[in-house]
Amino acid sequence: MRVKTDGNKVLHPVAGVCLGAVAAGIRKMGRLDLLLVTLSEGTRVGAVFTRNRFCAAPVQLCREHLDQDTPRALIINTGCANAGTGRVGREDAAQTCAEVAARLGLSVQAVLPFSTGVILERLPMSPLLAGIPLAVGQLKADAWEEAARAIMTTDTFPKSASRQMTLQGRTVTLTGISKGAGMIRPNMATLLSFIATDACISAPLLQQLTRDVADLTFNRITVDGDTSTNDSFLVMATGQAGNEEIIRGGTAYEQLFEAVRDLALELAHAIIRDGEGATKFITVQVEEGRDEAECLQVAYAISHSPLVKTAFFASDPNLGRILAAIGYAGITDLDVEGIRLYLDEVLVSEGGGRASSYREEEGQRVMARPEITVRVALGRGTTAARVWTCDLSHEYVRINADYRS
16 A cells, blocks of 8 residues: 655755755664754744653753754654663753754754654664764755655655645745654654744744644544654744744634645655555544544544454454444443444444445445545534544564564
8 A cells, every 4th residue: 555755746945944864874874864954043943742751852852942942953863762761861862962053053952852763772872973964064955855764764655745835925835754654643743743834923823833733633643552752743934935924813824724734634644654564544534423522532442443453454344343442432421323334435334233235245345445434423413533544464563573673
């Protein structure tokens, strides 16, 4: 099912953003694994991070630095998460920021560190620090494709997206990259995702936009139900497009919000399509709920069920597994006779049992498709919510069993 990124995809440079990607040898020789991003003065940044209580050292430091200064640079390494490393991990992240700051003439607090990779291992500081001046030397505006490759871990293809729009009579550019294939059930964003725009928007409104976009995109995907220690999502607005500063909600804000949301959703879907060992892209839509919370409750129960996910991998219409997941989702007053279950266009269940019109061969036909929608109508209200997931295959077990090898 995996779709490689189009080598001819246009990734527009964003005024005020430069990127330098290098192979520093942090974990594997000869592959891009260190990325430096610089931001022009006046750039505003919205950020959300993992809610995992065992959050990584760079996440801790990012939160502190964002409270102390305006970000001017990001330093991102793959190969080691710098999570579960205690005080020494924080010291290593701080030293990384200090080296970047010294090379760029910035305050240490203006540098945000990010790491991804193996947990419970210390950062290999020698190659990392040696790679920073190399990354400085590679800084350029049109390195988004290299940047997407530099943050990959078990990803099989780089994840990037870009578009331009007209906002207040000005051309506004948005370009973003993400990484992630496993350990995906974000509780804020994805493992790592960075979106830049040259739009001008106030800092408080940008933070609101970032949180709301995360909730509608990266927070609605799941590969395996695991929330990473390093999840980070940033939206950076350099303000160089020349539009009037957006300081409150209105038409201009809605236009920008929709553009960022759509770009983030493209990146989020790419993560599911690249899910470790995935062969199916599955949309789980729950509707006719009383509120969004219970719709998501049911959607995640289905999306996280190993039995449901393995049935999709085998193209086996063992659809009673989906009913079971709906039943244990935790809605205590759920009337099962009011539920309708569809697989794409096929009505599978209603009235508490198998639909009279359902035929096994129809379920088999739908299950064989690479993209499938599971639709559940709860019959309780008018609210709907959607989650995206994938199947669970033999390859997922192999990848994660061999991850440190």
